[in-house]
Amino acid sequence: MQGDFDAVWTGGHLATMADESGYGVIENGAVAVKNGLIAWVGRAADMPGRAAGTHDLRGRWLTPGLIDCHTHLVYAGSRVREFEMRLEGATYEEIARAGGGILSTMRATREATEDELLDLAHARAEKLIAGGVTTVEIKSGYGLDLDSELKMLRVARTLGEERGIEVVTTFLGAHAVPPEHKDDRDAYVRLIIDQMLPAVAAEGLADAVDAFCESIAFTPAETRRIFKAATKLGLRVKLHADQLGDLGGGALAAELGALSADHLEHASEESVAAMGRAGVTAVLLPGAFYFLRETVAPPIALMRKHGVRMALATDCNAGTSPITSMPLILNMACTLFRMTPAEALAGVTRHGAAALGLLDTHGTLEVGKVADFAIWEVESPAEIAYAPGDNRCLATIKGGQPL
Numbered sequence: 583m584q585g586d587f588d589a590v591w592t593g594g595h596l597a598t599m600a601d602e603s604g605y606g607v608i609e610n611g612a613v614a615v616k617n618g619l620i621a622w623v624g625r626a627a628d629m630p631g632r633a634a635g636t637h638d639l640r641g642r643w644l645t646p647g648l649i650d651c652h653t654h655l656v657y658a659g660s661r662v663r664e665f666e667m668r669l670e671g672a673t674y675e676e677i678a679r680a681g682g683g684i685l686s687t688m689r690a691t692r693e694a695t696e697d698e699l700l701d702l703a704h705a706r707a708e709k710l711i712a713g714g715v716t717t718v719e720i721k722s723g724y725g726l727d728l729d730s731e732l733k734m735l736r737v738a739r740t741l742g743e744e745r746g747i748e749v750v751t752t753f754l755g756a757h758a759v760p761p762e763h764k765d766d767r768d769a770y771v772r773l774i775i776d777q778m779l780p781a782v783a784a785e786g787l788a789d790a791v792d793a794f795c796e797s798i799a800f801t802p803a804e805t806r807r808i809f810k811a812a813t814k815l816g817l818r819v820k821l822h823a824d825q826l827g828d829l830g831g832g833a834l835a836a837e838l839g840a841l842s843a844d845h846l847e848h849a850s851e852e853s854v855a856a857m858g859r860a861g862v863t864a865v866l867l868p869g870a871f872y873f874l875r876e877t878v879a880p881p882i883a884l885m886r887k888h889g890v891r892m893a894l895a896t897d898c899n900a901g902t903s904p905i906t907s908m909p910l911i912l913n914m915a916c917t918l919f920r921m922t923p924a925e926a927l928a929g930v931t932r933h934g935a936a937a938l939g940l941l942d943t944h945g946t947l948e949v950g951k952v953a954d955f956a957i958w959e960v961e962s963p964a965e966i967a968y969a970p971g972d973n974r975c976l977a978t979i980k981g982g983q984p985l
């Protein structure tokens with residue numbers, strides 16, 4: 583049957599997330615799709631035209647597909663031994679300084695073949711998709727030499743092509759100083775600037791560049807040099823900032839025109855205000871906060887005060903957040919950070935899109951945007967965040983097609 587639309591979802595309720603605050607609820611709504619894009623959205627009773635296929639929501643809720651805007655999900659190896667060590671009293675920083683942590687995952691990732699990494703990444707992505715994810719950002723940063731970094735980024739791109747989800751890649755060469763440069767860290771910074779960044783840019787393998795700006799990783803001055811070089815190559819930047827201490831990372835992200843500053847537990851009001859003025863999105867990662875048993879939560883009240891958009895993500899990685907469930911992240915954001923369920927849902931839709939520079943095309947149910955949806959067995963959108971460990975996602979739709 584021919585129709586004005588390829589498909590329509592109707593018979594339920596929509597959380598469009600199209601408003602700056604709240605869910606943008608349309609009860610008894612309908613969303614129509616043509617050529618993979620949203621062609622119409624509104625009250626079902628008002629829908630014009632006919633659709634070739636109709637999907638009955640049976641009273642359920644439909645939201646934009648979720649956007650996991652900060653992950654490290656391409657990696658090999660396990661960090662379960664470090665989990666035990668921390669339970670015996672060691673801290674994340676101590677383990678990192680003793681050559682474990684990121685470097686332990688680096689060793690396993692360097693050794694793994696591209697196919698092995700891809701299989702591992704597929705398994706993690708499958709769990710994200712089951713929780714409503716249609717777009718995922720994936721960082722390199724466990725290769726820490728040119729070939730291994732390129733390998734990670736290729737795996738991330740291939741994952742997206744093979745599974746049909748949208749993958750946004752980020753080059754995170756500045757994640758840790760690898761052992762071969764431990765006595766000359768400046769040589770590694772120069773390697774990033776002179777060789778890695780140009781290669782990554784030339785091969786089109788990264789959509790953005792990130793750095794871990796922290797006392798156990800890279801200084802603000804090193805970060806500035808790397809980000810200036812990235813910007814010269816036309817790449818956007820984003821920053822792991824103020825997670826373990828306040829190095830002024832939020833303000834640095836604002837100064838350098840970053841898309842986002844991520845973690846931010848220790849960000850000062852000065853940093854938050856600078857982010858507000860510069861329009862830098864905060865990416866909050868309650869999974870890492872929980873898993874490391876941090877006690878200082880990010881300054882949510884200051885972010886509200888200074889109008890900083892708050893995105894949420896899994897931070898999926900072996901060391902600090904082995905989590906592949908966005909509904910769990912929503913719950914943690916509410917429970918641990920006292921965000922409202924509406925703020926949390928905005929954090930994984932419209933603000934997740936903003937953190938990736940994709941808000942024009944993703945993150946809300948609006949005409950002209952990609953037809954990426956998640957369908958939920960809930961009585962109200964707040965229930966998506968309600969029960970820790972529950973997954974109420976019934977279906978994940980990408981470009982109008984079930985994933």
Ligand code: NIG
Nearest residue numbers: 683684794870897899901902
């Ligand atoms: O976002 N903070 C740096 N990167 C990751 C952790 C990496 C690791 O420990 O493997 C994070 O928490």
Ligand code: FE
Nearest residue numbers: 652654822897
């Ligand atoms: Fe991270």
